[in-house]
Amino acid sequence: MKQGNRKLNTVFRILVFATFFAALFASVVFLIFGFRVADSSFSMNSMYYGNSEEAGMVIQSSIGYFIMTGLAVVSFIFSIICFKCTSAVASIFRTIFIGIMALLDIISISAVITAYQMMRYLSGDTDLYSSLMNNTMLNNSSTFEEKYMMAIIFMFVTAAVFFVLSITSIVSLVSKPSAQNAGYQQQMPYGQTPNMPYGQPMQQATPTYNQPMQQAAPTYNQPVQQAAPTYNQPVQQAAPTYNQPTQPSQPQIVGYDTQTGAPIYEKQ
Numbered sequence: 497m498k499q500g501n502r503k504l505n506t507v508f509r510i511l512v513f514a515t516f517f518a519a520l521f522a523s524v525v526f527l528i529f530g531f532r533v534a535d536s537s538f539s540m541n542s543m544y545y546g547n548s549e550e551a552g553m554v555i556q557s558s559i560g561y562f563i564m565t566g567l568a569v570v571s572f573i574f575s576i577i578c579f580k581c582t583s584a585v586a587s588i589f590r591t592i593f594i595g596i597m598a599l600l601d602i603i604s605i606s607a608v609i610t611a612y613q614m615m616r617y618l619s620g621d622t623d624l625y626s627s628l629m630n631n632t633m634l635n636n637s638s639t640f641e642e643k644y645m646m647a648i649i650f651m652f653v654t655a656a657v658f659f660v661l662s663i664t665s666i667v668s669l670v671s672k673p674s675a676q677n678a679g680y681q682q683q684m685p686y687g688q689t690p691n692m693p694y695g696q697p698m699q700q701a702t703p704t705y706n707q708p709m710q711q712a713a714p715t716y717n718q719p720v721q722q723a724a725p726t727y728n729q730p731v732q733q734a735a736p737t738y739n740q741p742t743q744p745s746q747p748q749i750v751g752y753d754t755q756t757g758a759p760i761y762e763k764q
Contacts, residue, residue, distance in 0.1 A: 501578070501580065501581050502581075504574070504577060504578050504581065505578050505581040505582075505668065505669075506669065507574060508571065508574040508575060508577070508578045508581070508665075509665035509668060509669055511567060511570055511571045511574055512571055512658060512661045512662055512665045513662055513665065514567050515564060515567040515568050515571050515654075515658045516655065516658035516659055516661070516662045518560050518563040518564040518567055519560070519564045519651060519652075519654045519655035519658055520655050520659075521556075521560045522556075522557045522558075522559075522560030522561045522563075522564055522651055522655075523557075523651055523652050523655045525553050525556045525557040525560065526553070526554075526557040526648060526651070528553060529550055529553040529554060529557065532549075532550050532553070533550070548618070548619075551615040551618050551619050552615075552619070554611055554612070554615040555612060555615045555616060555619070558608050558609075558611055558612035558615070559612075561601070561605070561608045561647065561651055562605070562608070564601065564651065564654060565598070565601040565602060565605055568594065568597055568598040568601055568654065568658075569598045569602070571594050571598070571658075572591065572594045572595050572598045575587070575590055575591040575594050575595075576591060579591070581668075582668065586664075590661065590664075593657055593661075594657075594661070597650070597653065597654045597657050597658075600650045600653075600654075601647075601650055601651070601654060604643060604646050604647035604650050605647070606633065606643070607633065607640060607643035607644040607646070607647050608644070608647050610631055610633050610634050610640060610644075611644055613627060613628055613631075614628060614634065748761065748762045749761060749762075750762045
């Protein structure tokens with residue numbers, strides 16, 4: 497993974513964590529509110545007398561829902577930007593789930609806004625009176641309750657989805673980049689192999705450039721032994737050369753002159 501992609505991936509993972517914690521906060525606060533309402537000693541009339549603790553819980557849960565929805569939208573955008581940071585299959589499924597949850601949270605946010613304004617009014621914010629009186633959803637209690645319960649369900653589902661994404665984000669941040677990823681090759685110090693302690697040289701089967709190679713043939717500095725004579729040595733010839741004359745045969749002596757004693761040769 498390239499350095500720029502790693503930074504974008506880190507920002508995206510931080511957004512996933514933030515969205516999960518916002519959804520978890522809103523869900524836990526609403527669960528506590530639900531347990532309070534389910535208690536037999538609870539009376540709905542106590543919420544209409546201002547500054548009730550239960551009304552504050554609904555306000556806190558609504559604020560968490562608003563933050564969760566905004567972070568889900570931003571996470572969806574960054575999921576598209578970081579599409580190449582992970583595998584194609586993981587990026588596609590991740591982006592689809594984040595987009596669905598962000599869309600459902602946005603659709604149901606109107607009911608959460610109405611509940612927030614109503615609890616703020618019960619807590620003493622009189623500026624919201626006119627807006628509450630003109631709220632068509634609040635005037636139809638059945639529609640408001642139905643949409644508000646759907647918003648709460650989507651809030652819990654969002655917390656569950658981003659919990660799974662948080663686990664995968666931890667794995668993505670902790671895992672080291674592979675030796676070869678998108679054309680990137682791991683750089684090793686000269687003379688070392690992977691998984692070898694630093695300082696131990698790599699054993700090479702072939703000689704290094706600093707070591708001379710053993711040659712079976714003689715080098716150029718050594719003369720080559722030749723079986724045949726060189727051109728500087730004369731060739732021995734069995735036959736006489738043309739420059740040497742042939743020696744004539746000598747006549748045989750057949751006798752000697754009786755008076756002078758000179759030899760007499762055989763006539764040829």
